[in-house]
Amino acid sequence: MIRSLLIANRGEIACRIMRTARSLGIRTVAVYSDADAHALHVAQADEAVHIGPAPARESYLVGERIIAAAKATGAEAIHPGYGFLSENADFAQAVIDAGLIWVGPRPHSIRAMGLKDAAKKLMSDAGVPVTPGYLGEDQSPERLQAEADAIGYPVLIKAVAGGGGKGMRRVEGSAEFQDALQSCKREAASSFGDDRVLLEKYILSPRHIEVQVFGDAHGDVVHLFERDCSLQRRHQKVIEEAPAPGMDPATREQVCAAAVRAAKAVDYQGAGTIEFIADASEGLRADRIWFMEMNTRLQVEHPVTEEITGQDLVEWQLRVASGEPLPLRQEELSINGWAMEARLYAEDPAKGFLPSIGRLDAFDLGDEIRVDTGVVQGAEITPFYDPMIAKMIAHGSTREEAREALADALDEAVVWPLRTNAGFLVEALDHPAFVAAELDTGLIAREGDALLPPPLPSEEALVEAAAALARPGPIAGLRLNAPPRRAGWFLVGGERVEVNFTDAEPVEADEAPGSLLVTEGGQTWEVTPWRATGVAAGGAADGAILSPMPGRVIAVDVAAGEHVAKGQKLVTLEAMKMEHSLVAPFDGTVAELPVEAGGQVTEGALLVRVEREG
Incomplete structure (x- = not known):
């Protein structure tokens, strides 16, 4: 049995492999990028080796660094998990050539199944039923059109080297074929460096x-x-x-x-x-x-x-x-x-x-x-x-x-x-x-x-949360001294919602928190009394500028107390590698500005509150 194993992967599959390895008494070695320095798979391994910057092409896809890590730590074998280098025949061969055990199929088996057209021919020769289609080497548009017409529509164009849904087009009729073919070939060339295609009969069910x-x-x-x-x-x-x-x-x-x-x-x-x-x-x-x-x-x-x-x-x-x-x-x-x-x-x-x-x-x-x-x-x-x-x-x-x-x-x-x-x-x-x-x-x-799931929790879930939040007790620095109200405004997932909880029993708690997480139907929302945002309960929400998504504040263009005009840029967020500028909804004064440049914010967080003039 293998005594020490390097897992050339990350995330859940690395942790999954380690779980079995530990049960067999096998020592485990993790590899990690800059982004994964504190990842769970690193913490769970017996030893971990840094292999490069965050982008996978500079770390998890660099086979030489992974093999060097195995050698440096005394690992006998490499398990690739899935994705990354798991179906790379050249990497598998390099592992074997380095005198290590490759936990996977032989390189020639990987190559045999790597190209869809060659694999289908091999399967057909072995008596395995294959989808009706065209696997020929003649890739001229005229030949492909003729074959598609003969197969009968709808037909599926697939990149020979494709995977993950890329380089694939469904064609409903002969007149659409050439446009779809060229589009498919461009995507295949861009994604896989190979624009060859095969044709298959499209299965309707x-x-x-x-x-x-x-x-x-x-x-x-x-x-x-x-x-x-x-x-x-x-x-x-x-x-x-x-x-x-x-x-x-x-x-x-x-x-x-x-x-x-x-x-x-x-x-x-x-x-x-x-x-x-x-x-x-x-x-x-x-x-x-x-x-x-x-x-x-x-x-x-x-x-x-x-x-x-x-x-x-x-x-x-x-x-x-x-x-x-x-x-x-x-x-x-x-x-x-x-x-x-x-x-x-x-x-x-x-x-x-x-x-x-x-x-x-x-x-x-x-x-x-x-x-x-x-x-x-x-x-x-x-x-x-x-x-x-x-x-x-x-x-x-x-x-x-x-x-x-x-x-x-x-x-x-x-x-x-x-x-x-x-x-x-x-x-x-x-x-x-x-x-x-x-x-x-x-x-x-x-x-x-x-x-798509509903955008807000059910009325029952909101009533329960509202009852807890509206009972006497400190809420985000404010104190509600009156008994629980019969109705109130709450911020739920960035939206202002009125909740009627006339018949609700207050949730038992020594002190009501400033907000609650409500989970229902697989979704989680933060429920906050509208007063906790600094806006009077039941007041208009027009002046509250809320974060539309989690992100980082990269610029604050105004100061508290500053006069602003309608449409003036207030704050700029960066989220998902895109910038989003938030502007004043009307002429007014910046009454609240709880954020600063460089800070992280959650979805629905108050960024700026503008008080309307007059």
Whole structure:
């Protein structure tokens, strides 16, 4: 067994690998960039090595520094996790050439599956069903047009070297083909340095089915059943589950057998995933499920397979890389219950899913289900890496039991002041089509704004918070000496809201705080009495300039007491690498100015209050 392991990754997957390594008595080495000096994976490792500046291209993607770190620390092996260098055959070979153990497939297997056209030809030769299409070397626009016309529309143009949804276009008819082709080729050249494309028949009711495979150095390959990853947004997986709904035993046997043939065709060793596209217009049928591509690494969604099989796939990886045979034979593997995984991102669904960066002042995902994360409360989410902050995984005896457990955990997730997609995930899990397992990859796109969570908490949640905040006690330096009011104005997520709490019982507390965090449906809001902002309770909000998002104040152009004219610039914020200038809503005087240049502010924070003239 490997005795010391360097993890060439960061975040939750680095922490996940370390968890298994520790259980096996393996010493762990982390690598980190400037941005990750205080990251959880660094703290959890036995040793950590700095490898460069924050941008991944200058740190996590520099293979030479990672290998040097392994040599310097005496690590015997390198585990790449997923992403970064995990499917880089040249890096895998460099690790092996350095006399280290590569925890992954052989370089020639990675190369064999690296280009979609070559992989599909290889699979076809191995008897694995492939999607009808064109994989030829003639890339002339005329030949591609003719092939698309012959396949029949709609057709999908895909970059040969593509991935992550880039270099992909759906074409509805012959007249649109050439424009879509040129657009796809430009994007492919820009993203991958290769503008070659392939064509596929577009499946109108597509399901994304994938099979977990595992091979060892002794020629044995097994599968650990299938996962369904059909719930996607812009070709990115959102919620995954295992097994696949509607998969009967006969179809499962045929699809999983095809996956094993695919792995054997490339002499596969370690963990891999064979991805299939299914035409689910008449349910899942073996003759309508085709090979799409192979991922030659551990998948983000591997926990759902672990939950239904009871196996630790990272342990399998480490044992196989150490030269041991597969831990179990095919007949010893079985499915137990159902599992679902949701990817929790620091992003704002209400703002087009833009990443939400900053400090996690509040972070609590509960302990009712499995949570794989690489952050803790107080951690900083930076703009340099993928904004996924956790994977939440639920297991149950039935699909409905797993679904409810996952939805309940997401519903209660507390993350503040950053925004997350937890509310969006709750809406997706509770959507009637998902509940009924009527899945296809276009479900989220069709539903659109219907899956966006509500902008404010429910009236019941606000009443409870208002009752606590309005009872006698100090509130942000002010004292309310009267009994709890029957109605009042509160600041909720940057919006002024009137709350009527006539029948509400005050929350028991020695002193009411200046504000409360209210969590409901996966969203967290800060609720503050309007008086705490310095504006009279129930007064007009026109003069209060609030921060539209978390950010940094880079300029303050006025002073307290200064006269300002309507439209005059007051404060400039920097958020998501963009500057946002906030201006006076009318002629008046700067009555409050609680911020200064260089300070960080949360969404909804008071920046300036202007008193109207006269």
